Amino acid sequence: MTRLVHQVQGKLSIHVRRRSVALLDGGYASVHKGRSMDFDDLREYAYGDDIRDIDWRASARHGSMLIKRYVAERHFSLIIVMPAGQEMAATAAGGEPKRDIAVMAAGVLGWLAIRHGDDVSMISGGPGRIHATRTRSSEGHLEMLLQEALTLSQPDSPPSDLPGLLRHVSRNVRGRKVLLVIADDGVEPAEVEDVLRTLRLRHEVLWVDVADLDPLGVAPDTLVRDVAADHTLPDLLATDRRLAEEFGRSESTRRSDVETMLRRTDISSARAGHTDEVVPMIVRMLEKRRRGR
Amino acid sequence: MGLTWWWLTLIVILATLLVAGVGWWVAGRETPSTDAVLIAHTRRLTRLPAYRAALARQRVRLLGLGVLIALVVLPIAVAAGRPGTTETIDPEKNNRDIMLCLDVSGSMYRTDKAVLEDFAEIVKNFRGERIGLVLWNNQAVTAFPLTDDYDLVEEQLTGYADGFSLFGGGEYDPTDGTFNERIYASSLSGDGLASCVYNFDHVDQKRPRAIILGTDNEVHGSGVYTIDEAATLAKERNVRVYGLNPLPYGPNHSELSAATEKTGGRTWGLDQAGATDEVTSNIDKLEAARLPDVAPVHVRTDLPTIWLSLGLLGLIGLYPLLWWWRR
Numbered sequence: 350m351t352r353l354v355h356q357v358q359g360k361l362s363i364h365v366r367r368r369s370v371a372l373l374d375g376g377y378a379s380v381h382k383g384r385s386m387d388f389d390d391l392r393e394y395a396y397g398d399d400i401r402d403i404d405w406r407a408s409a410r411h412g413s414m415l416i417k418r419y420v421a422e423r424h425f426s427l428i429i430v431m432p433a434g435q436e437m438a439a440t441a442a443g444g445e446p447k448r449d450i451a452v453m454a455a456g457v458l459g460w461l462a463i464r465h466g467d468d469v470s471m472i473s474g475g476p477g478r479i480h481a482t483r484t485r486s487s488e489g490h491l492e493m494l495l496q497e498a499l500t501l502s503q504p505d506s507p508p509s510d511l512p513g514l515l516r517h518v519s520r521n522v523r524g525r526k527v528l529l530v531i532a533d534d535g536v537e538p539a540e541v542e543d544v545l546r547t548l549r550l551r552h553e554v555l556w557v558d559v560a561d562l563d564p565l566g567v568a569p570d571t572l573v574r575d576v577a578a579d580h581t582l583p584d585l586l587a588t589d590r591r592l593a594e595e596f597g598r599s600e601s602t603r604r605s606d607v608e609t610m611l612r613r614t615d616i617s618s619a620r621a622g623h624t625d626e627v628v629p630m631i632v633r634m635l636e637k638r639r640r641g642r
Numbered sequence: 643m644g645l646t647w648w649w650l651t652l653i654v655i656l657a658t659l660l661v662a663g664v665g666w667w668v669a670g671r672e673t674p675s676t677d678a679v680l681i682a683h684t685r686r687l688t689r690l691p692a693y694r695a696a697l698a699r700q701r702v703r704l705l706g707l708g709v710l711i712a713l714v715v716l717p718i719a720v721a722a723g724r725p726g727t728t729e730t731i732d733p734e735k736n737n738r739d740i741m742l743c744l745d746v747s748g749s750m751y752r753t754d755k756a757v758l759e760d761f762a763e764i765v766k767n768f769r770g771e772r773i774g775l776v777l778w779n780n781q782a783v784t785a786f787p788l789t790d791d792y793d794l795v796e797e798q799l800t801g802y803a804d805g806f807s808l809f810g811g812g813e814y815d816p817t818d819g820t821f822n823e824r825i826y827a828s829s830l831s832g833d834g835l836a837s838c839v840y841n842f843d844h845v846d847q848k849r850p851r852a853i854i855l856g857t858d859n860e861v862h863g864s865g866v867y868t869i870d871e872a873a874t875l876a877k878e879r880n881v882r883v884y885g886l887n888p889l890p891y892g893p894n895h896s897e898l899s900a901a902t903e904k905t906g907g908r909t910w911g912l913d914q915a916g917a918t919d920e921v922t923s924n925i926d927k928l929e930a931a932r933l934p935d936v937a938p939v940h941v942r943t944d945l946p947t948i949w950l951s952l953g954l955l956g957l958i959g960l961y962p963l964l965w966w967w968r969r
Contacts, residue, residue, distance in 0.1 A: 438680060571679055574678035589700075599690060
């Protein structure tokens with residue numbers, strides 16, 4: 350059952366040879382910007398709160414769920430925003446399914462959070478099916494999250510909706526959290542910039558891009574199919590040089606727009622096209638974040 | 643223009659349409675191919691105006707290709723159907739031999755030009771018959787032997803007609819060699835007719851033969867054959883003699899009429915208008931009556947050249963285009 354978490358640990362242990370895990374831990378710890386003071390009061394339960402923080406007695410008296418605030422703020426919790434869907438079943442730049450890279454990235458940060466004693470939860474699903482998991486800090490829980498992400502990311506799964514997920518988070522998640530946003534090349538900067546700005550006010554946001562396979566880089570005479578379509582794509586990119594140039598231009602514009610937007614909103618980002626790149630790029634991202642502070 | 647094997651054309655076209663239809667159907671029900679590389683967010687590509695333009699270009703190309711293939715298949719299908727013409731030919735017409743037999747003696751001089759022109763008119767209405775011309779006075783000269791080369795026939799006839807009008811000044815002198823000074827006679831119609839009878843070739847073959855004899859039958863002196871003897875010879879050899887007399891009265895005419903009628907023919911006068919038409923139709927009728935009732939023969943002529951050339955041109959256009967597009 351703990352297969353996925355073991356894979357994550359395997360990748361991490363390879364990395365330990367060059368950099369200490371402490372470095373990673375430190376990098377992760379620096380994600381939390383300042384610990385709040387103990388402030389003993391109760392507030393309404395909100396989406397994403399740890400159920401262990403619920404003050405059952407107070408809730409029973411009050412009639413609605415109340416949580417102990419000071420306890421909640423002592424723990425930081427990691428929310429994995431996972432746009433799991435058929436898009437994640439497509440091929441990544443490195444040739445693997447994108448879901449493997451997404452799960453690896455979520456697993457690495459989730460594992461770091463668990464080591465740190467923090468809670469992990471995941472919000473996934475498409476429009477109308479958004480599903481938030483419970484908040485726990487255990488290996489078994491992380492494994493369950495990763496398995497769920499994998500199950501939701503099959504070619505016959507419904508499509509995902511990252512902007513919708515982000516809007517859902519901004520509306521429903523209370524308290525300061527660390528958000529790990531798994532994105533891909535379908536992101537349009539204009540669609541997410543506003544909601545990211547809002548999220549950034551309240552949470553720490555980490556952004557991991559799973560690089561999609563570049564249609565220009567596909568070997569000639571390879572059949573290419575969009576996960577959402579049931580017919581193959583005409584090989585116009587191979588036969589039409591003008592179109593290929595135009596597509597290359599529009600893609601590089603979009604990529605630089607995404608980067609600019611992330612810089613503007615002060616969101617740490619990383620990009621990976623292969624599971625082997627995930628750990629180094631997360632380390633790089635965390636280090637950069639620590640130095641920048 | 644018709645197609646002998648029109649069903650083959652139909653089969654080729656139907657087979658092409660069937661293959662195209664099945665291809666269309668198979669392409670339409672294409673199930674998600676399992677070996678295709680899955681990619682996501684192709685909308686990044688498909689929403690580009692350049693993509694729609696490229697797609698439109700591709701459609702135009704494929705449409706052009708389809709039209710070109712149709713342009714190749716259609717002529718080839720027609721060519722497969724054996725295009726050609728069918729002609730019905732009456733074999734009898736090819737079997738007739740007609741000898742024009744003209745008296746060029748002094749008494750005929752005034753009318754010979756008219757007779758030759760009449761001959762030319764008569765010949766115009768013949769198709770497939772072989773024509774020959776023999777000129778005679780007191781001995782006979784073959785101007786040209788039996789032939790179906792109508793260009794030559796027309797040239798010779800008009801040439802000799804001109805020869806009469808120019809009085810020997812032209813290229814053709816109709817009197818050349820027809821008068822032997824050692825024979826004290828002229829206008830020997832019996833000898834002339836007999837010479838004409840002997841002039842038929844392929845005597846062993848049973849062919850309708852006719853002589854059109856242009857003479858006034860004004861004989862001076864005596865020859866080897868009298869007109870009556872010559873007519874008997876003609877009858878023996880199954881040759882019909884039709885007479886054209888510029889002076890259709892008097893004893894000479896009666897003699898000529900009697901001789902021609904003996905062979906089964908007739909004699910007409912030259913002076914009456916429309917004589918040639920009558921002669922032609924009479925000859926036609928009389929000869930037709932003599933001919934055995936032979937079934938008409940259908941002759942096919944294949945004309946595949948245009949269609950094969952069109953198909954070849956289409957192929958020549960198609961292959962470089964295919965190569966260029968698939969490059």
